[in-house]
Amino acid sequence: MSVREGRAPFGAHETWYRVTGDLGSGRTPLVVLHGGPGCTHDYVLSFADLAETGRAVIHYDQIGNGRSTHLRGAGPEVWTVDLFLSELDNLLRHLGVQDRYAVLGQSWGGMLAAEHAVRRPGGLRSLVIADSPASMVTWVAEANRLREMLPPEVQATLLRHERAGTTDDPEYTKAVEVFNGRHVCRVVPNPPEVQRTFDAIAEDPTVYHTMNGPSEFHVIGTLKTWTIEDRLDRIAVPTLLISGRHDEATDACVRPYADRIPDVRWTIFEESSHMPHVEEKDACLAAVAAFLDEVDGDGATTTRTTEGIHQ
Numbered sequence: 420m421s422v423r424e425g426r427a428p429f430g431a432h433e434t435w436y437r438v439t440g441d442l443g444s445g446r447t448p449l450v451v452l453h454g455g456p457g458c459t460h461d462y463v464l465s466f467a468d469l470a471e472t473g474r475a476v477i478h479y480d481q482i483g484n485g486r487s488t489h490l491r492g493a494g495p496e497v498w499t500v501d502l503f504l505s506e507l508d509n510l511l512r513h514l515g516v517q518d519r520y521a522v523l524g525q526s527w528g529g530m531l532a533a534e535h536a537v538r539r540p541g542g543l544r545s546l547v548i549a550d551s552p553a554s555m556v557t558w559v560a561e562a563n564r565l566r567e568m569l570p571p572e573v574q575a576t577l578l579r580h581e582r583a584g585t586t587d588d589p590e591y592t593k594a595v596e597v598f599n600g601r602h603v604c605r606v607v608p609n610p611p612e613v614q615r616t617f618d619a620i621a622e623d624p625t626v627y628h629t630m631n632g633p634s635e636f637h638v639i640g641t642l643k644t645w646t647i648e649d650r651l652d653r654i655a656v657p658t659l660l661i662s663g664r665h666d667e668a669t670d671a672c673v674r675p676y677a678d679r680i681p682d683v684r685w686t687i688f689e690e691s692s693h694m695p696h697v698e699e700k701d702a703c704l705a706a707v708a709a710f711l712d713e714v715d716g717d718g719a720t721t722t723r724t725t726e727g728i729h730q
Contacts (some may be wrong), residue, residue: 420439420440420470420471421439421440421441422437422438422439422467423437423438424436424437424438425438426487427479427509427510427513427514428513429482429488429505429506429509429510432482432487432488432490433487433488434479434480434481434482434487434488434506434509434510434513435479435480435485435486435487436477436478436479436480436510436514437460437467437477437478437479438475438476438477438514439467439470439475439476439477439478440470440473440474440475440476441473441475442475442514442515442516444473444474444475446472446473446474446475446715447474447519447520447521447544447545447711447714447715448474448475448476448477448514448516448519448520448521449466449469449474449475449476449477449520449521449522449523449711450477450479450507450510450511450516450520450521450522450523451463451466451476451477451478451479451523451524451525451528452481452507452522452523452524452525452528452529452531452532453478453480453481453484453525453527453528453616454524454525454526454527454528454529454550455481455484455526455527455528455620455626455627455630455631456481456498456503456527456626456627456630456631456642457483457484457620457624457625457626457627457628457630457631458484458526458527458616458619458620458627459480459484459485459486459615459616459619460478460479460480460485461485461612461613461615461616461619462612462613462615462616462694462697463478463525463528463696464478464612465612465696465697465700465704466478466523466696466704466707468704469704469707469708469711472708472711472712474711477510477514477516479510481503481506481626482502482503482506483498483623483625483626484619484623484626485619489623489625490625491623491625492625493625493629494629495629495630495640495641498625498626498629498630498641499641500531500534500645503531504531504534504535504538507531507535508540511542516542517540517542518541518542519542519544520542520543520544521543521544521545521546521547521711521714522535522536522543522545522546522547523546523547523549523707524546524547524548524549524551525549525550525551525694525696526549526550526551526668526693527551527630527631527642528549528551529547529548529549529550529551530551530552530553530645530647532546532547532548532551533546533548533551533553533647533651533654533676534647536653536654536655536656536658537647537650537651537653537654538653539653539654539655543656544656544714544715545656545657545658545659545710545711545714546654546656546657546658546659547658547659547660547661547707547710547711548658548659548660548661548673548676549660549661549662549695549696550661550662550663550666550667550668550673550693550694550695551668551672551673551676552668552672552673553646553647553648553651553672553673553674553675553676554645554646554647554648554672554675555638555642555643555644555645555646556643556644556646557671557672558638558667558668558672559636559638559643560671561667561669561671561672562635562636562638562667563636564669565598565601565602565636565667565669566598566636569597569598569601570597573594573597573598576590576591576593576594577591577594577595577634577637580594581633581637586633586634586637587633591633591634595634595635598634598635598636598667599635601665601692602635602665602666602667602692602693603635603667603692603693603694604692604693604694604697604698605665605690605691605692605698606694606697606698610697612697613694613697628640629641630642635667636667648675648679651675651676651679651680652679652680652681654680654681655681656682656714657682657683657710657713657714658676658680658682658683658684659683659684659685659686659706659707659710660673660676660677660683660684660685660686661685661686661688661695661703661706661707662685662686662687662688662695663687663688663689663690663691663692663693663694663695663698663699664687664688664689664690664691664692665691665692666691666692666693667692667693668693670687673685684710686706688702688703691703
């Protein structure tokens with residue numbers, strides 16, 4: 420399988436990208452948007468295996484992250500949803516796929532994908548929203564509910580450091596890892612590609628800390644009041660929702676997408692948390708491949724439902 424890497428000029432900066440497969444194959448290419456904000460492409464690289472179906476798969480590191488241009492010290496006025504939407508549009512044009520493409524967004528990437536889709540871009544053919552909230556207010560409420568199920572001593576450690584403003588303390592990090600092992604990635608120790616992403620955030624947390632905060636449940640960044648709930652009816656392409664039974668993106672977080680996107684279906688993976696593409700890789704990739712084939716007319720038509728398909 421051919422793999423090529425490159426850099427797309429983006430104003431004064433550069434977006435690093437990777438293309439697995441042949442963009443000229445005739446099949447709709449899939450663009451993968453990683454989460455965070457502030458992660459890297461590494462932990463979602465398993466989706467590159469979909470190129471084995473003859474469909475090119477495009478990964479990239481969003482600006483400020485990974486192999487793309489970093490802007491350490493840049494303030495919240497820089498890190499906006501519009502910045503990342505503009506970067507995506509720029510990459511689509513750079514690769515020449517703006518007239519026909521599919522988008523898969525994971526976590527924050529799904530939020531960004533939804534923001535892209537509500538604008539009804541002409542070339543978008545289908546959408547996969549994986550493990551994403553439709554409202555950060557709901558996300559925080561659900562994260563706090565899950566947090567209350569942690570061992571009391573872990574909860575006490577988290578609260579103590581949050582009140583003291585010492586969330587960079589190793590003790591806080593270890594307590595966060597308890598939550599992550601339950602609700603972010605249940606494969607422990609984390610696979611190398613997941614660990615590479617976590618290491619990259621730790622090395623330059625500018626984007627994550629500015630837009631999210633110091634942890635998945637202590638959200639004090641610029642996205643803390645973000646919502647797309649009242650705009651979801653504008654999404655005009657077939658959409659697949661993915662989540663895990665133990666996901667920090669709980670059913671309450673995902674439900675608005677299922678209720679308000681006109682053409683939608685929802686698959687819940689019973690043995691997964693926030694990363695079904697890692698935790699139940701084969702089943703997750705098979706579900707995405709079948710959906711993309713269906714939309715492209717390459718597979719059998721299935722009944723579309725908002726009630727969910729339970730794997």
